[in-house]
Structures are given as structure tokens and as C-alpha cells.
Amino acid sequence: MQVRETTAPELDATADLETTGGGGTTPPPPAPVRKQPRKRISWTTRLEIILLAGPALVIFVAFVIFPVAVAGYYGFFSWQGYGPAVDFVGLRNYITILQDPAFHDALLHNGMIAVLSLVFQGPVAILLALLLNRRIRGQSIIRVLIFVPYVISEVVVGTGWSLMLQTNGALNGLLENIGLGGLAQDWLANPDLAIWTLMVIITWKYVGFAVILFLAGLQGIPEELTEAASIDGASFWQIQRSITLPLLGPTLRIWAFLSIIGSLQLFDLVYIIWGQYVSSTAGTSTMVTYMVTNGRNAGSYGYGSAVAVVLFVISLVVALVYQRFVLRRDTEGALTGKGGKRG
Amino acid sequence: MTATIASNPASRTTVAAPGPARRRRSKGKAPLQGGNVLVYFVALVVIALMLAPVAYIIFGGFRTNSQITVDPAGLPSPWNVQNYLDVLTGGVFWNQVLNSTIAAVVTTLGVVALGLMASYVIARYEFRGRGVMYSVFAAGLMFPMTVAITPLYIVVKNIGLMNSLGGVILPQIAFALPTTIIILVPFLRAIPREIEEAAFIDGCSRLGFFWRMVVRLAMPGVITVGILAFIASWNSYLLPLFILNNEATFTLPLGVQAFSSQYSVDTAKVLAFTSLSMIPALVFFSLFERRIVGGLTGAVKG
Numbered sequence: 001m002q003v004r005e006t007t008a009p010e011l012d013a014t015a016d017l018e019t020t021g022g023g024g025t026t027p028p029p030p031a032p033v034r035k036q037p038r039k040r041i042s043w044t045t046r047l048e049i050i051l052l053a054g055p056a057l058v059i060f061v062a063f064v065i066f067p068v069a070v071a072g073y074y075g076f077f078s079w080q081g082y083g084p085a086v087d088f089v090g091l092r093n094y095i096t097i098l099q100d101p102a103f104h105d106a107l108l109h110n111g112m113i114a115v116l117s118l119v120f121q122g123p124v125a126i127l128l129a130l131l132l133n134r135r136i137r138g139q140s141i142i143r144v145l146i147f148v149p150y151v152i153s154e155v156v157v158g159t160g161w162s163l164m165l166q167t168n169g170a171l172n173g174l175l176e177n178i179g180l181g182g183l184a185q186d187w188l189a190n191p192d193l194a195i196w197t198l199m200v201i202i203t204w205k206y207v208g209f210a211v212i213l214f215l216a217g218l219q220g221i222p223e224e225l226t227e228a229a230s231i232d233g234a235s236f237w238q239i240q241r242s243i244t245l246p247l248l249g250p251t252l253r254i255w256a257f258l259s260i261i262g263s264l265q266l267f268d269l270v271y272i273i274w275g276q277y278v279s280s281t282a283g284t285s286t287m288v289t290y291m292v293t294n295g296r297n298a299g300s301y302g303y304g305s306a307v308a309v310v311l312f313v314i315s316l317v318v319a320l321v322y323q324r325f326v327l328r329r330d331t332e333g334a335l336t337g338k339g340g341k342r343g
Numbered sequence: 344m345t346a347t348i349a350s351n352p353a354s355r356t357t358v359a360a361p362g363p364a365r366r367r368r369s370k371g372k373a374p375l376q377g378g379n380v381l382v383y384f385v386a387l388v389v390i391a392l393m394l395a396p397v398a399y400i401i402f403g404g405f406r407t408n409s410q411i412t413v414d415p416a417g418l419p420s421p422w423n424v425q426n427y428l429d430v431l432t433g434g435v436f437w438n439q440v441l442n443s444t445i446a447a448v449v450t451t452l453g454v455v456a457l458g459l460m461a462s463y464v465i466a467r468y469e470f471r472g473r474g475v476m477y478s479v480f481a482a483g484l485m486f487p488m489t490v491a492i493t494p495l496y497i498v499v500k501n502i503g504l505m506n507s508l509g510g511v512i513l514p515q516i517a518f519a520l521p522t523t524i525i526i527l528v529p530f531l532r533a534i535p536r537e538i539e540e541a542a543f544i545d546g547c548s549r550l551g552f553f554w555r556m557v558v559r560l561a562m563p564g565v566i567t568v569g570i571l572a573f574i575a576s577w578n579s580y581l582l583p584l585f586i587l588n589n590e591a592t593f594t595l596p597l598g599v600q601a602f603s604s605q606y607s608v609d610t611a612k613v614l615a616f617t618s619l620s621m622i623p624a625l626v627f628f629s630l631f632e633r634r635i636v637g638g639l640t641g642a643v644k645g
Contacts, residue, residue, distance in 0.1 A: 048549055049464050053476065056461035056520055060483065063517035067494035068486050074494065128389060136382055144629045145390050148397060151628040153578030155596035156621045159603050160400040163610060170399055173415030204393070265489040268580045272600065288489050295493055296585065304493040312490045319485060 068312070071305040079302035093306035103307075106290040107314075109283065112195060113202065114263035118256055120203045125210035125255075126248075130240055132211065133218045143215070150208035158272030161201050162188065188273065194282035201269060206262070210255050217251030218244065253326050260322065264315050267292070287311050397621075404615030411610050426615035436616065438591065439598035444623075446508050446515070446583075446594055447576040453516040454572040455565055458523030463553055465524065466531035467539070477528070483521030488514065488582060496585040506589040515576050523568040530564035531557060570631045577624045595620040 075093055077085035097103050132143055149157065164170045165187040172184035187197045221244060229239045267288035274284050285293075291311065295304015403411065404426050405419040430436050465477050488495070495514055504510030534557065542552045558565070580596040587593055593601060599620050603613045 045468065045470070045549070049468055049470060052460040052553075053464040056457040056480075056524075057476070059457065059513060059517045060480065060520050063495065063498065063514045064483050064486055064491065064520075065479075067491040067498050070494040070497065071491060074497070127385075131382060131386060134382065136379070136386070142386055142390060146393055147628065148625065149393055151574055151578075151624050152397070152621045153580065153596050153599075153624065155578070155580050155599045156400070156617050157396075159599055159613065159617050160396050163403070163614065164396060164399055168412070168415060170403075170416040173417075177414070177416055204396070208393075261487070265487050267489055272580075291493070296496070301493055301497065308490050308493050312486070315487075315490065316485060 071308045071312075073305075074302050075306035075309045077302040078300070079305075080299050085302065087302075089302070093303050094310065096303070097307055097310055102285070102294075103287070103290055105283070106285045106287045109195065110264050110266065110286050113199070113266060113286070114260045116199050117202060117206070117259050117263050120199060121207045121210050121259065122252070122256070124203070125207050125214055126245070126252075128207070128211045129214035129218055130244065133215060143211075146211055147208040149205045150212075152205075154205075154268030155272055157201065157205055158269050162273045165197060189278065189282055191281065191283040194274070194284045198270065198273075198284050201273075202266075205269070206259070210259070213251055213255045213258075214248065217248050221247045257319070257322055257326070260318060261315055264311070264318065287314070400614050400621075401618045403611060404618050406611050406614075408609060408611050423611075426612045427619065429612060430616045430619055435598065435602070436619065439593050439595045439620075440623075442508060442592060443577055443594040443596075446511050447573050449508075449512050450515045450519065450576040451569050451573045453512065454519040454523050455569050457516065458520055458527055458568060459558065459561065459565060460553075461520070462524050462527035462531050463557055466528045467534075467557075477524070480521050480524045483518070484525075486518075488518045492581055492585055495582070499586055504586070506587055506592050508587075508592065510586040511579075511583055511594070514582060515572075515579065519568075519572045519575060522571065526568050527561060527564050530561045534560050566631060570627060573627060574624050577627075 074085055076088060076090060078087040078089045078093070079085040128146060132139060132146070136142075166172075167184075167186050171187065175183050185193055187193055225243050225247075226239050229243055234242070265288060266286045270284050270286055270289050271292065274282055274289075287307070288311065291304055291307040295301060295307060402419055405422045405424065406417075407423050407425075410417065410419065410423075461476075461480070465473055465480075499505060499510040499514065504513070538556060538560075539552055542556060547555065578596060579594075580600075583594050583597050587597060590601070599617055602616045606612050
């Protein structure tokens with residue numbers, strides 16, 4: 001994902017070089033891309049570009065860009081989902097949303113989930129990735145098994161866990177079998193517990209994804225560094241702390257970004273396990289369950305669109321702030337790194 | 344150990360796959376470091392925790408409802424295949440498997456074809472607006488389907504694709520394009536210019552080069568994005584929930600949910616249905632797990 005941040009500036013840098021370049025003392029032109037000066041492109045090339053990129057652009061605009069724009073439009077109407085939207089209500093939908101305590105709750109839950117996901121999954125995933133990056137017997141089978149929960153659909157996970165966590169379900173049964181029946185709880189409906197139950201399920205489900213990313217990041221760390229350190233007598237854990245973790249930084253920050261955005265969009269699991277009514281009383285409602293409950297299920301598509309816009313703005317602000325303050329140095333680092341690689 | 348080495352040749356054939364990781368693997372047999380007992384112990388505990396809920400679902404399908412009521416956490420005794428047989432011999436399950444398969448396969452093919460073509464343009468053509476095109480697709484990451492779902496439903500409804508798999512497939516392709524393009528562009532950029540020049544000298548056109556060389560050279564990346572798209576489609580819930588209201592068009596996730604509310608008293612059968620529905624994604628993933636990690640390495644490193 002980092003590519004997104006790096007490539008745009010990188011293209012700019014290429015353009016700069018093209019315009020300012022000409023000081024011929026630079027070593028042999030490294031990047032083939034800038035070899036030829038930009039010349040007028042021929043009609044056949046233009047046709048090829050349209051032919052190749054056209055279909056993707058059309059589908060993308062029609063089903064991603066356009067609906068998002070439409071959401072902005074319908075958000076100003078009170079609209080039931082059929083016929084033209086005529087009942088213009090201005091900002092009323094937005095005012096209602098921002099004043100609705102149910103939405104505040106949902107926002108709070110999203111915030112908790114975002115923070116707790118980082119706190120729960122991060123350390124666990126780092127440890128697992130370090131572990132799996134070592135040469136141990138059965139390494140590849142262990143990798144596959146750890147990713148199993150990530151691959152299973154949210155619906156299956158939700159159905160399975162909700163059956164397991166029922167008051168007469170497997171978890172309470174297990175506690176009773178080992179003599180800890182006193183610990184049995186109503187894991188799903190108890191408002192003090194439900195959000196923690198949800199966090200456990202989320203951690204279980206998504207930690208595999210973090211491990212995949214971290215493993216990919218670990219593979220990019222040159223072996224020479226750790227070898228040199230171990231020759232100098234550094235222990236395994238010293239190497240991890242002083243070399244691996246700092247170099248894993250960019251991957252960690254991107255994972256955190258994806259995790260936060262994912263937490264803000266959380267829907268499937270909550271909706272399957274708690275349903276549309278229970279989630280708010282159990283204290284696990286999220287902005288998207290709020291949107292589906294009060295939009296589609298209530299037949300108020302205008303209102304649902306407005307919630308979508310609010311959700312989008314919140315995600316966008318979070319993303320921009322994060323990129324501005326956390327990912328920026330990665331972008332710079334990657335840019336110089338890229339130049340170095342090319343030169 | 345053997346496993347890691349055995350899987351190497353496959354990935355070493357890649358042109359585009361980032362190199363250093365592979366090199367280091369094939370160097371092989373560093374001495375096993377200390378603390379191994381602890382490492383294996385931790386690994387075992389983690390695996391047990393990861394698999395327990397899955398095992399609960401699978402084993403639960405082999406029990407009867409009375410077994411489940413008497414001891415919710417027990418193992419099947421005796422084993423009972425009737426639930427699985429009921430699900431497998433009923434038409435509902437297979438109909439949903441078919442729907443899910445069509446949706447997933449067409450989505451995957453569409454994403455790979457369109458994504459590869461667009462990535463090729465972005466990676467290998469020189470033209471004004473290339474950066475803009477890339478940014479437009481990359482911006483798509485900011486619009487997860489969740490955000491656009493309500494208007495998306497309206498769009499699909501207006502073009503008359505409600506209750507048809509096409510109404511699920513087209514948006515899924517569109518929303519999978521950003522990730523696909525972001526993963527594929529570095530792969531295509533990494534194809535050496537010399538190969539392209541050699542092909543041109545031999546009289547190959549730009550498009551001919553695309554069909555004959557690029558598609559093959561980008562295979563590792565293509566497989567990665569293909570698997571990701573397949574699994575995402577197989578598991579997708581929110582979009583089908585909005586688009587497919589007719590039971591005959593249900594995909595498996597909708598089916599699982601409908602089944603579990605319809606047979607809510609028949610827990611064992613629900614568990615059997617659920618565990619059968621997760622098999623294809625699992626098989627797919629375990630076949631290609633290494634490719635996914637390899638593909639992400641390229642994307643994450645940037």
C-alpha cells in the first residue's frame with residue numbers, strides 16, 4: 001500500500017528530472033522510463049491506451065466514483081429509495097446524525113475498536129511474525145494455519161462464534177467441564193463484556209493479516225545485517241530489537257493505517273453476531289451497522305446516504321491526518337531509497 | 344526445512360518478484376537457534392487457539408443436537424454424518440455454491456484482466472495524465488465498499504441488475520481494482536526494458552508484447568491479486584445483502600445466514616452447513632499462500 005504514497009511523488013520527481021536534466025555528467029541513465037524525452041504520442045499508442053485502460057476506468061468510475069458522488073447528492077434529501085428525490089431537506093439529515101446519541105455510541109465503539117485492535121493485534125502479530133520468520137520445522141504449515149481465520153468469511157466466523165458463545169454454548173460448557181463453571185458469562189448480551197468479546201473475535205480473525213504483512217516486510221530486510229550482528233555476538237532478541245523492529249517500521253505503520261481504516265468500516269461481524277437490534281443495547285454497534293439499520297432497513301435511503309458521507313469524511317480525515325503525521329517520513333525514506341536503487 | 348526449499352524453484356522463476364528474500368532462503372541450513380522448545384510450544388498454543396473455533400464448527404457438524412445440548416463443548420460420540428449428508432443432498436447448498444463460484448470466478452477474471460491492462464498502461468506507457476490515472480485508482484482505496492453501499496445499491500437498481508449476480512460482480516470488480524493495480528504496477532515496472540526492446544526489434548507490437556510476454560512475466564503478481572479477489576468475492580456479505588433479495592440468487596454467505604436463522608434450533612445442521620461453506624476459500628488459500636506473501640512483499644516494500 002505504501003506504493004500509493006511513494007509513486008505519485010516519484011512520478012513528479014521523474015518529471016522534474018526530465019525538465020531540469022541535461023547536465024550530462026550523471027552516471028549512465030538508470031531508469032529506462034526516462035530514457036526518451038517525452039514526445040508527442042502517436043494515434044496508435046493513444047488508441048492502445050484507451051483500449052487497455054478504458055474498460056477498467058469505465059467500470060471504476062461507474063461503480064466507485066459515481067456512487068460516492070451520488071451519496072453526497074442524496075444525503076440532502078429525505079428519500080425512500082424509489083422515484084425521484086424531491087424532498088430536499090438541506091442539512092437536516094446531517095444534523096440529525098450528529099445529534100443522535102445512537103450515532104455517538106457507534107462512533108465511540110468504532111474508536112475503541114480502532115485503538116484496541118492496534119493494542120491487541122500489534123504485539124501478538126510481531127511476535128508471531130518473528131517466530132515464523134525463523135527456520136523451524138513445519139514452518140509453512142504453521143503459516144497456513146495461522147492465516148485460516150483471516151480467510152474464512154465473516155459470516156462463518158460470526159455464525160460459529162455466536163453459537164460458541166451462547167449462554168448454553170461451547171465456551172460456557174467448556175468452563176463447566178473443567179470446573180470453572182462460576183466463570184460462565186453471557187458473553188454476547190452483557191453490555192460490560194460484549195465489546196471485549198468482539199475484540200477477542202476481531203483479534204482472532206485479523207491477526208493473521210497482520211502476520212502476513214509483517215512476514216512480507218521481514219523478508220525485505222537484508223540478511224547481511226542480521227548476520228553481521230550475530231557475528232558481532234548479538235543475541236536473537238537483541239537483533240530483533242535493534243535491527244529487525246526498526247526496519248519493520250514502515251510495514252508496521254502501514255498495517256496500523258489499514259487496521260484503523262478497517263476498524264472504522266467494521267460491519268459484517270457485528271451485524272451477523274449481534275444483529276441489527278441487539279448491537280446497540282450490547283454496546284457493539286458501529287457506524288456502518290447504524291447506517292444499515294437506519295438507512296436500508298428503515299427504508300430511508302437519503303438518511304443512509306448521509307451517514308455514508310459522514311463515515312467517509314471521518315475515514316478521510318483520519319487517513320489524511322495519519323498520512324500527514326505518521327506515514328510522511330516513510331514516503332520520504334522510500335523516495336530516497338527508490339532513487340538510490342535506481343541510481 | 345524441506346518445505347521452504349521445495350517451494351523455492353517456483354518462485355525463483357519470477358522476473359518481477361523482489362529478489363533478496365528468495366536469495367536468503369535458498370542459502371539454507373543456518374543452524375537452528377536456541378530456545379526451540381519454547382518456540383514450538385508457543386507455535387502450538389497459537390495454532391490451537393486459531394483452530395479451536397474452526398474445529399468447533401467442523402466437529403459440531405458431526406454431532407447431534409442432543410449431544411450438543413448435553414455437552415456443548417464435547418467431541419462427537421458417536422460420529423454422525425447425517426447433517427453433512429442432509430446439506431450435501433439438498434439443492435439449496437449446491438445452488439449457493441454455484442452462485443458463489445460464478446460470482447467469484449467472473450469477478451476474479453474481470454479484476455485480473457482489467458487490472459492487468461490498466462496497470463500495463465500505467466507502468467509502461469508514457470503519456471500525460473498517467474500519474475493522474477494512477478492517483479484516481481489509488482484514491483479508490485479511500486472508498487471502501489461499505490461507504491458507497493447505499494448509493495451503489497441505487498445505481499445497481501437503476502441499471503436493472505437487482506437480484507442478479509451481475510449486480511454483485513461488476514461492483515466487486517470495480518472495488519477490487521485499486522488494490523490490484525497497486526500490486527501489479529510495481530511488478531510490470533520491474534520487467535526489464537531490454538526484454539521489451541528485444542521484442543520490438545523482433546517485430547513485436549506493444550500489444551503483442553503485452554499478450555505474449557507481460558501476462559506471463561507478471562504471473563506471480565497476477566496470482567496474488569487473483570487469489571485475493573477470489574477470496575474477497577467468496578466471502579463478501581454486505582454487497583450481496585443489498586443486491587440479492589431472491590433466495591435463488593443467494594451466495595453462500597447469505598445462504599449461511601439464512602440457513603442459520605431458518606434452522607436456528609437445529610444447531611448441528613447449521614454447523615455442518617457453515618463448515619461446508621468455508622472449504623473452497625480454505626483450499627484456495629492453502630494452495631497459494633506463498634504466492635500471496637510473495638506478491639505482498641513487492642507491494643509493501645514500495
